[in-house]
Amino acid sequence: MSVTIKDVAKILHVSHTTVSRALNDSPLINPETKKRILETAKQLNYVPNYSARSLVRNRSYNIGLFFSTMSQVTSPGFFYETVRGVNSVITESYNLVVNGIDRYADVRTLDKRRFDGIILMSQSEKDDALVSHAVEKQIPLVVLNRKVADTSIVNVLSADRQGAYNAVVHLIEHGHTHIAIIEGEKGFQATIERKEGFLTALRDNHIEIPDEYIAEGHYTMESGYTAMKQLLRAAHPPTAVFALNDEMAVGAMKALYEAGLRIPEDLSVIGFDDSQFSSFITPSLSTVRRAIAEVGSTGAKKLMSIINNGDSTGEKIYIDTELIQRDSVGPAPKR
Amino acid sequence: MSVTIKDVAKILHVSHTTVSRALNDSPLINPETKKRILETAKQLNYVPNYSARSLVRNRSYNIGLFFSTMSQVTSPGFFYETVRGVNSVITESYNLVVNGIDRYADVRTLDKRRFDGIILMSQSEKDDALVSHAVEKQIPLVVLNRKVADTSIVNVLSADRQGAYNAVVHLIEHGHTHIAIIEGEKGFQATIERKEGFLTALRDNHIEIPDEYIAEGHYTMESGYTAMKQLLRAAHPPTAVFALNDEMAVGAMKALYEAGLRIPEDLSVIGFDDSQFSSFITPSLSTVRRAIAEVGSTGAKKLMSIINNGDSTGEKIYIDTELIQRDSVGPAPKR
DNA sequence: ACAAGGGTTGTGAACGTGTGCATTTTGTAC
DNA sequence: GTACAAAATGCACACGTTCACAACCCTTGT
The missing domain is CATH 3.40.50.2300 (Response regulator)
Incomplete structure (x- = not known):
């Protein structure tokens, strides 16, 4: 059926061992015979049987x-x-x-x-x-x-924490001091890390964060939407929002759109993940890409x-x- | 190292063949011994060696x-x-x-x-x-x-052709008779099929399509944008546009947005593919989902x-x- | 008691490859 | 030419499984 090392061996009047050695470029072989073997192997379209090789080498590949x-x-x-x-x-x-x-x-x-x-x-x-x-x-x-x-x-x-940190610093560099966060599902590692980065960035820049700037979210567009609405009801609404993922950022943008607010003139939004859609929406969404x-x-x-x-x-x-x-x-x- | 059928066989004082039969529920075995074998196999945490099995069965799995x-x-x-x-x-x-x-x-x-x-x-x-x-x-x-x-x-x-057909019929059912198309890359099978569906739908409903309603595209957002701008310069601009994929539809929407036109009040847009972002943009994009x-x-x-x-x-x-x-x-x- | 036959189990080879060891060939130095 | 080392090759077994075939046991009918 299919060609094996024994077939190659028979043609060249050598043992299958020699053929095996040639194919695994073992040092125990004459370079010339090796060349001959490789040539006819190629010519015969020899393909090693992975099952057999796996069995003896105890490797599945x-x-x-x-x-x-x-x-x-x-x-x-x-x-x-x-x-x-x-x-x-x-x-x-x-x-x-x-x-x-x-x-x-x-x-x-x-x-x-x-x-x-x-x-x-x-x-x-x-x-x-x-x-x-x-x-x-x-x-x-x-x-x-x-x-x-x-x-x-x-x-x-x-390094989500560092990414969140950079995102918030980016907002601060644009002059924002009233920065809100839309959190993700409680308990998730990502939620903890990203929020930590957020808080550290604020602390390092001596910016306080009132409780009303912290809104709950569940990584869905809808939760971002309602979270944003809640944030807008704050006594002093924020000028920037950091959403812990892009879906929620989009939801937040929808809420802003409905409230007649312009992005980024009235309020800046930044997300996380760089989801595929982030570059397609209007305005396109600034975000943090995880590699x-x-x-x-x-x-x-x-x-x-x-x-x-x-x-x-x-x-x-x-x-x-x-x-x-x-x-x-x-x-x-x-x- | 790891347990084989021979190990199981030795423990139960049977031959490895019998064990093999038990594991492959062959009819050639006493149900009782089979049960015993399966039990101890499980107990020993026996896992078949796929390489060996593959080798003899000539199947790689x-x-x-x-x-x-x-x-x-x-x-x-x-x-x-x-x-x-x-x-x-x-x-x-x-x-x-x-x-x-x-x-x-x-x-x-x-x-x-x-x-x-x-x-x-x-x-x-x-x-x-x-x-x-x-x-x-x-x-x-x-x-x-x-x-x-x-x-x-x-x-x-x-069935892209049928999908395109349905999309266009959907537009017609909404009263549209001035329907434009933004084509995709020339020569691609998808382009041909979808355009064919588009044309057939129009023909079946006795709607003519002027040359100026046919715009070139390359399946990118940019090409959709420029195509839409071109379509708006037509003597009688269309009231609906069928883009051969969602990226181009988004590009078209951006062009409409800049021209001060509302979607869908002034102009309807439909895409193809149901890309992930289609539900996130505003307005959300009607489209055709390929299964x-x-x-x-x-x-x-x-x-x-x-x-x-x-x-x-x-x-x-x-x-x-x-x-x-x-x-x-x-x-x-x-x- | 014995043959027939179905059910159950065991024996041994095979699948294609890699490897330790023995064997042959080649090369080198005297 | 001989001795010896080094290089090259071959032999035979192993890996874990399946399968054809043989062997065994037990029942049944005569």
Whole structure:
């Protein structure tokens, strides 16, 4: 059926061992015979049988990229960037297997022999079952996006706190001193980090934040809309709003639009995430871009080094964010 | 190291063959011993070695999902929906391997033993190299999104023509008779299909279309913007515009906004694709949603049936689109 | 008691590749 | 030419599983 190393061997009157050595450029082979072998292998269109190779080498050549769930990922852009980042560093001899971990009935069937290593884009604490399983079974693992307690594993995270800090400084540099925040879902790591950055930036610049400048949100457009309405009812309405993600920023903009306020002349808005739509809305939305693809690629690089070199010192790596300046932020209006 | 069927066999004083039979629920086994074996297998946390199984069964248990390229996919939403759709029908025993075919130096290294079947989300004619290779090597193949000449292979396509037809009928039902089109990149299959639907709808309703209602576009926001400006300079400007994708629709809306025209009071706009941002802009954009996830899932089902049942009659399957009604379409203004 | 036959289990080879060790060939120095 | 080392090659087994075939046990009918 398909051509094997034995077929190549037979043609050249050598043993299959020699052919094997030629294909793996072993030092134990005459360069000339090696050349001959490689030539006829190519000519015969030889392709190694990965199953056989995997069996004897005890390597699957599969890298698992798992999301908490496949049916409700954070956002399409988030998903795409992650896959793209990881994919860019995985070499041709490896297969990148993408799945949601909720698709596996039992994480314990995830075997070292089925995956040489696992990259987990974690969005929920439920993933900890997989994490501890991998640790126990000594499957090389890198966790992206969500900080995990175990210090022995590699964690790649977006520096959301610093990004939020920069966003708020950006507002301050435009003269704003009345800056409100629309928070995200309570308890989420992202919410905590981003709010922390917000508060620190204000503190560093000696700006106080009254309670009425803090509005609740749930990362949805609707919640941003109602939050903004609430903020506008404040005794001294803010001149700038920092929404913890872009969806809420859009909701806030809708509320401002309805209230007859202009952006950014009357009020500046800045979001977080740089969602795809941010550049399409009017005015285009200033925001903070998380380098998701870079999170994926550095995670993948780390994983490959763990697999190949066996270095498994856990660490936490932070990937810088980028401030995206568009049209929704302007100078603070005179009072 | 890890537990094999021989380990299980040794404990129960049976042969490894018996264990194998138990695990594959073969009829050639006593239900009672089978039960005993399954129990201890579970207890030992036995996981089958896929490499070994693959080797002897000549099956990789890998399904390849290939995009033309990974670095510049049509849109994040498109990518995500595709993967999600395919993933939803792939069972746990299979690995879904995602990649761009440009990552493979030579498509001929794509082997039947490495992939039991391939799903190709095709966006370019360059993919034909892979198609013909798969046909030649008899690798089960399903091509999504792009019509391919070879009638022997399964093709799953979005019914763009019918979707465009419905969109235009939707405008006509709102009383519009002066309807313009912003075209997409010349030569693209999608452009041809959508324009065809547009023209047929007008013809069926005895509406003429003057040349000045046909504007060129390139699927970008900028091109939609300039196209709209051109359309507004017409002797009798249209009351409705059909943009062949959402990006161009947004560009058109920006041009209308600058011209002081209201949407949909003065002019209605409808797009195509239901991009993520369509619901976030103001006014929210009416559009046509392609059921990408369904394209993926039906393609995957077809592939699995080819793999398992060997039925390989080529066919072209069209997946219906869905008209998404939002706020950018209203009744035609009185003249 | 014995043959027939169904049900259940075991034996041994095979899948394609890599590797430790033995063997042969080549090269070098005397 | 011989001795020895180094280089190159071959042999045989291993990896974990499946499968064809043989072997065994037990029931049933004569």
